Amino acid sequence: MPEPPATRERELDARVEELARRLIALVNGASPEQRPALREYALELLRDGTEVGEAAPAPAATAKTNAAATNPIGIALLLGILSLPAMLLFTPVGLVLFAMALVMGVWGIVATLIRR
Secondary structure, X not given: OOOOHHHHHHHHHHHHHHHHHHHHHHHHHOOOOOXXXXXXXXXXXXXXXXXXXXXXXXXXXXHHHHHHHOOHHHHHHHHHHHHHHHHHHOHHHHHHHHHHHHHHHHHHHHHHHHHO
């Protein structure tokens, strides 16, 4: 029979507190010159050891999610917005960006119609 979550949490808290007391005793037992370095080392080990466990695995993306995330219409809008100031600064680059925006926009519309 599984333990209730509250009991498990109390047990974990008690173990962490006991380990912390032992670590405090070890650091305090060292010479005053070594204490700051030992304290930093203990904190670094704790940070490094616990960061790995906190990262949640990324959910597996489906093909439909990937297709929606890379919709060419969004890229076309961004390229179109960027092409306008680029046309003022350097006309050939602005025109190429605008042409790419048009191609991506048409591609996005066609891909959207095909998907439906």
